[in-house]
Amino acid sequence: MQLSTNNSMQAATQNITALPGYSEDVSIWHHMSEALHQSLYRVLTLLIAVLPGILAFFVALLVFATAGVLISWVLRRCLSWVKFDARIAQKSGTDWAPASSPTEIVARASFWICVLLGLIIGVSAFDTSYATGAPLPISLLPYLTHAVGAALLLIAGVVVARFLARSVLISAVNAQLQYARILSLGVKWLVLVLTAAMVLDHLQVGGNIVELAFGILFGGIVLTLALAVGLGSRDLVSRSLESHVEHTGERTHIPDEVPTASRHIRHF
Amino acid sequence: MATANPIPDNTQTAENTATDLLVLVTPMAPEHFKGVLANLESAFSPDSFVVATQNELPADVPSSLRVVATPQANAAWSLKPIDFVNAARYGREHEAKAFLILGPEADSLSPLALRSLADAVLKASIDLAVPHYSLPSHAGLINSAILYPLTRAAFASRVRFPLSIDLGMSPRMAERLAGVASAISPAIQAEALLWPVNEAVAAGFVTDEVDVGSRAMPQPSDPDVNSLLSLITGSLFADIEAKAALWQRPRRPPLIRRPTVEVDQSDGTEEVAHMVAAFQLANANLQEIWSLVLPPNSLLSLRRCSTLDPAAFRMPDDLWARIVYDFLIAYRLRTINRGHLLGTLIPLYLAWVAGHINVMASGTPAERHIEAVAAAFEADKPYLVARWRWPDRFNS
Numbered sequence: 216m217q218l219s220t221n222n223s224m225q226a227a228t229q230n231i232t233a234l235p236g237y238s239e240d241v242s243i244w245h246h247m248s249e250a251l252h253q254s255l256y257r258v259l260t261l262l263i264a265v266l267p268g269i270l271a272f273f274v275a276l277l278v279f280a281t282a283g284v285l286i287s288w289v290l291r292r293c294l295s296w297v298k299f300d301a302r303i304a305q306k307s308g309t310d311w312a313p314a315s316s317p318t319e320i321v322a323r324a325s326f327w328i329c330v331l332l333g334l335i336i337g338v339s340a341f342d343t344s345y346a347t348g349a350p351l352p353i354s355l356l357p358y359l360t361h362a363v364g365a366a367l368l369l370i371a372g373v374v375v376a377r378f379l380a381r382s383v384l385i386s387a388v389n390a391q392l393q394y395a396r397i398l399s400l401g402v403k404w405l406v407l408v409l410t411a412a413m414v415l416d417h418l419q420v421g422g423n424i425v426e427l428a429f430g431i432l433f434g435g436i437v438l439t440l441a442l443a444v445g446l447g448s449r450d451l452v453s454r455s456l457e458s459h460v461e462h463t464g465e466r467t468h469i470p471d472e473v474p475t476a477s478r479h480i481r482h483f
Numbered sequence: 484m485a486t487a488n489p490i491p492d493n494t495q496t497a498e499n500t501a502t503d504l505l506v507l508v509t510p511m512a513p514e515h516f517k518g519v520l521a522n523l524e525s526a527f528s529p530d531s532f533v534v535a536t537q538n539e540l541p542a543d544v545p546s547s548l549r550v551v552a553t554p555q556a557n558a559a560w561s562l563k564p565i566d567f568v569n570a571a572r573y574g575r576e577h578e579a580k581a582f583l584i585l586g587p588e589a590d591s592l593s594p595l596a597l598r599s600l601a602d603a604v605l606k607a608s609i610d611l612a613v614p615h616y617s618l619p620s621h622a623g624l625i626n627s628a629i630l631y632p633l634t635r636a637a638f639a640s641r642v643r644f645p646l647s648i649d650l651g652m653s654p655r656m657a658e659r660l661a662g663v664a665s666a667i668s669p670a671i672q673a674e675a676l677l678w679p680v681n682e683a684v685a686a687g688f689v690t691d692e693v694d695v696g697s698r699a700m701p702q703p704s705d706p707d708v709n710s711l712l713s714l715i716t717g718s719l720f721a722d723i724e725a726k727a728a729l730w731q732r733p734r735r736p737p738l739i740r741r742p743t744v745e746v747d748q749s750d751g752t753e754e755v756a757h758m759v760a761a762f763q764l765a766n767a768n769l770q771e772i773w774s775l776v777l778p779p780n781s782l783l784s785l786r787r788c789s790t791l792d793p794a795a796f797r798m799p800d801d802l803w804a805r806i807v808y809d810f811l812i813a814y815r816l817r818t819i820n821r822g823h824l825l826g827t828l829i830p831l832y833l834a835w836v837a838g839h840i841n842v843m844a845s846g847t848p849a850e851r852h853i854e855a856v857a858a859a860f861e862a863d864k865p866y867l868v869a870r871w872r873w874p875d876r877f878n879s
Contacts, residue, residue, distance in 0.1 A: 388769055482836075
C-alpha cells in the first residue's frame, strides 16, 4: 500500500515537471544567460586581441613623435650653423617667400614626416591585431589611409584657397578694380568647392550626388563671377568697343585711369 | 655670355698697362655711349683712364683712347652685380687706383661731374663717391619716400641716392662689392640689386656725396610701380635684414650736407585724385591684411586719412615712418607672404606720393618735405630697434 502510494507521488511529481510553461521559462533564462556569456566572452576576447594593437599604435606614435622632435631640433641647429637661410635667399632671391624661414620649414617637415611615419606604423600594427582578433578579417587600414589622404587634401585646399584669394585681392586692389573683394571671394570659394568635391570623392561618399552638386556649385560661382566682372567692366568694354569702331584699322586705345601710368610722376 | 670682341683695335693697346682710373660703362644705346666717351675725353687725359665696356666703339673714336671689352650682358636700368664683378676684375688687371661706374644714359653727366666723382676717390681718399643728382621734384619718388629715409635712419648715411646708377670707388670698395656680387646666385643676377652705401657702412669705409647736377634717369623696361616698388623695397628690406647686427648699434649721422638746388617744380596735382582713390579702395578692402602688419593706432590714422578730400590729402610723416618700419618688421617676421606684403604697401606708397604732391603744391619745397620725412624716420628708429628685438610688443 505504502509502495503504491510512493509510486503515485513520483508519477505526480514527474507530471508537474513535465508541465509545458515551467519548462520553457527555465530554457529562456538558460539560453539568454548563455548568449550573454558568449557575447561578453567574444567582446572581451576581441578587446584582449586588439589591446596590444592600440598600445602599439600609441607607442609607435609616441616614439616617432619624440624622434621627430629630436631630428627637427638637430636639423634646426645644423642648418642655422651652416647659414642655410642666407644661402637659400642668395640662390632664390625674394621671389620664393613663404611665411616661415627655410630652416623652419625643413625642421617642421622632418617632425611631421616622423609623426606621419609613426601614424602609419601604428595603424598598421593596430590593423594587424584587429584583423587577427576579429572573427571576420576586417581591415581598417584602407579606410584610414583614405581618411588621412582626404584630410591632407582638405588642408592643402584651404591653404591654396587662402593664398589665391589674398593674391587676387591684392592684385585687384592695385589694379583699382572696384569688385576686388567679390573676385577674391569667388576665387576662394571656387577652390574650396573643388577641394570639398575632391575630399568627398576621395572618401567615396555621396557618389553621383557629389559630382552633380559640385558641377552646379562650380558653374554657379563661375557665372556669378562672370556677371560681377562683366557688369563691373562694362564701361571699359563699351569704351574699348567704341574706340575700335571709330578707329577701325588703328590701334585700339583704352583710356588708362590707373594712377601708375602717370605722365608727370616718375617713381624711380 | 661671352661673345666676340666688338672693339678689337683699342683693346690691343689697353692690356696690362697701369692706369689711374678704370671707367666701366654699362650697356647703353650707341648715341649715349658716344656722348659718354666725349665727356670722358673732356674730363680726363687719355692716358689716365681705361674704359671697360661691352658697347660697340664708334667709328670716329680717337686711337689714343684705351678700351677693353667686357663680356656681353643685357642692358638694365640699374647697376647689376656683374658690373661690379667686371669693374673689380678689369681694375685689378690694369692696377687702377680708382673706379668709375657709369650707368645707362650717363652721357647726361657733365665732364665736370665725372671729374668730381673721380677726384673724390683719387684725391680726397673717399672709398665710395656717390653722386647727388638734381632731379625734377616728381622723379625718384620711391627713393624719396623709402630708400633715402630708411637708409639714413638705419645706416646713419646722408647719401640722398642710395641706389645711385653711377659710382666712384676705391680699389678696396670695388673688391668688396665684387665679393658681394659674386656671392649672388647666377639665377637671380639679372634682377638682384646691390646697396653700395650699406656695404660701405658695414665695411667702415669712407663715403661721400658729390654734386653732379642734373641727369637723365633711365626708366625700367616695365615702369609699373607695382613691380618696381616690390623689387626695390624688397631688396632693401632683405639687405637691412642681413645687416641687422650692424644697424642696431647707435650711430651718429654726419652733420654736413650739401645744400640742394631745386629744379623743375613740375605740377602733378591731377594725379592726386587717382592715387587717393587707389588708397581709399585699398583701405576698404585690405584692412584684414593690414591689420596683420600694422598696429591699431596706424590703422586708425589710415582710416582718418581715407576720409580726406584729395586736395587736402596728407600722409603725416611720423605715420609714414611707422608704416615703413612695421612693414620692415613684418618682412623680417614673414608675418604674411613677402610678395603679398610688398603688394599691400603699394597703395600706402601712392598715398604718400599724393600727400607729397599736395605739400609741394602748397608751396613747401620738395626737398624740405623729404628731409622732414627722413627726420621722422630717424626719430622713430628706437621703435624699429625695439620691435626688431622684441616683435611681440605690437601695440607700443
